[in-house]
Amino acid sequence: YSAVRLYGLETDLEEINFLVELARWLAPFATAGAVITLIKKFQDSIVVWFKVLKVFDSYAVHGDSVYAFHLREKIGKRSVNVEHSLAMKAVNQIIIFDKDKEAIEFYNKYLNGKLTQKQRVYIHLNNAVRENLERENRIHIFNLYENCARIYWQKYPIFEPKTVVIIGFTKFGQKILEHGLLQNTFSIDKGVEYHIFGDSREFRALHYRLDSFATINMPNPRGDAIYFHSDSWYESLDILNKADRIILCESNDDNIAILSKIIRLCPMSNSTAKEKLTKEIYIRTDTESLISTLFGSGDDIHRIIPFGTTEEICTLEYIINENLLNRAKRIHEVYIEQQKKKGIDHLEKWESLPAFKRYSNVSQADHIIVKLKMLGFDVNCNMLEEGLDENLISRIKAEIENLEPHEIAVLSEIEHIRWNKYHYLYNWEYSPVRCNVERKHNCLKPFADLYDFDKKKDFAAYEYLAEIIRN
Structure with missing residues (x-):
């Protein structure tokens, strides 16, 4: 009892010596120290509890991938410490492993069947089919290779015939080609010439209808041409010399070695001496500073542009893709409105759509x-993400x-070409009778052969564009 009273700076002892007095004054400090120790011990749990239960947009990033570590750092205060079991209650669950099997096993063990109504799950998958997972509307699949390709073509689109060389045809190179074929659709009778250096056997086997919209290994005066080269890039320097842009998609170290060799081997510009145009070389890298230290931004002959950095492709903006998905949902709403006008009801809502x-x-x-470029408006990807002002949207609508x-006919045909490309890329084919299960569609034919009401579907991409881009 006397010992406890010391913590209140009091004592019942009649004789107070130096040691008793010292104990009496040190007791509160000992108490404070014990309290601080307890607080520190439970601090992480308290912080996690606050983030999970009080902060609406909390994020738990799971996984051993280097991208997972980067994203946790990037999110900062909204990131929940995943070592605590409470992290499973965070509103947003992001799963990034290097292997699809590990990502699915983690989801099954900790989240499958345990999600609350407000929770959302974002799973990074490379090769696994996403169809079944995405039937659950709270689950979203993303892919960092797709992010890389999407960002690249949004930042560096092509609006006129060009020659593009892609060196390295692993996942980065394949996604760059896939997105490029769809994105770079700007004319009814012109296209882009792609030269691929790398093992393309699997890609060609998986996309066996490429020749339905592009010529393979031969020129195409009226559209896209894809050349799959069996020899190495350094055996085809004439192609590199004439290319408008070269895109390096190998590993970091390989890209640096290749770029060093290209600078030595291809000193010529891609134009005549009078024009002096600079050749653009885009190099995929994890760290932009590495490229700028080694090569700077290039010289009068080569313009070197890093892309696909971890900082760029692994962000909440491109993992969640809220703005892009909202625009896609609005496109589907427009389609439903069109069909209802024709008396067709009972159409699938976005939540019920297959992947x-x-x-x-x-x-x-x-x-x-x-x-927007074809309509005469230079709008870059940053402007689109931040939201266009009403004045600009009104001008677009008026145009x-x-x-x-x-002009309507030309724009509609370009949109139909893009739509055809998307279906052919995933091995659909024409049939007079549509059958989604067999990947057959009655509109997979030249624009001129479509019925008028089908042509109007293509122009809807422009007719409702102002509404689609309005945030």
């Missing part, structure tokens, strides 16, 4: 920058309303 149809709308949303019939 292929959802991504068809996403692909159309990706193409918006090109559509569309004032289009001449022949």
Whole structure:
């Protein structure tokens, strides 16, 4: 009892010596120290509890991938310490492992069947089919290779015939080609010439209808041409010399070695001496500073542009993709409104759409920058993400309303070409009778052969564009 009273700076002892007096004054400090120790011990749990239960947009990032560590750091205060069991209650669950198997096993063990109504799950998958998972509307699949390709073509689109060389045809290179084929659709009778250096056997086997919209290993005066080279890039320096842009998609170290060799081997510009145009070389890298330290921004002959950095492709903006998905959803709403006018009801809402149809709308949303360019508006990806002001949207709407019939026909045909490409890329084919299960569609034919009401579907991509881009 006397010992406890010391903590209140009091004592019942009649004789107070130095040691008793010292104990009496040190007791409160000992108490404070014990309290601080307890607080520190439970601090992480308290912080996690506050973030999970009090902060609406809390994020728990799970996984051992380098991208998971980067994202936790990037999110900062909204990131929940995943070592605590309470982290499973965070509103947003992001799963990033290097292997699909590990990501699915983690989801099954900790989250499958345990989600609350407000929770959302974002799973990074490389190769696994996403169809079944995305039937659950709270689950979203993302892919960092897709993010890389999407950001690249949004930042560096092509609006006129060009020659593009892609060196390295692993996942980064394949996604760059896939998105490029869809994004770079800007004319009814012109296209882009792609030269691929790398092992393309699997890609060609998985996309066996490429020749339905592009020529393979031969020129195409009226559209896209894809050359799959069996030899190495350094055996085809004439192609590199004539290329408008070269895109390096190998690993970090390999890209640096290749770029060093290209600078030595390809000193010539891609134009005549009078024009002095600079060749653009885009190099995929995890760290932009590494490239700028080694190569700077290039010289009068080579313009070197890093892309696909961890900082760029692994962000909440591109993992959650809220703005892009909202535009895609609006595109689907427009389609439903059109069909209802024709007396067709009972159409699938966005939540019920299979993954292929959802991504068809996403692909159309990706193409918006090109559509705006063809209408005469230079809108970059940053402007689109931040939201266009009402004055600009009104001007876009007025431009569309004032289009001449022949302009409407051309724009509609370009949109139909893009739509055809998307379906052919995933191995659909024409059939007079549509059958989604067998990947057959009655509209997979030249624009001129469509019925008028089907042609109007293509122009809807422009007719309702102002509403689609309005945030």
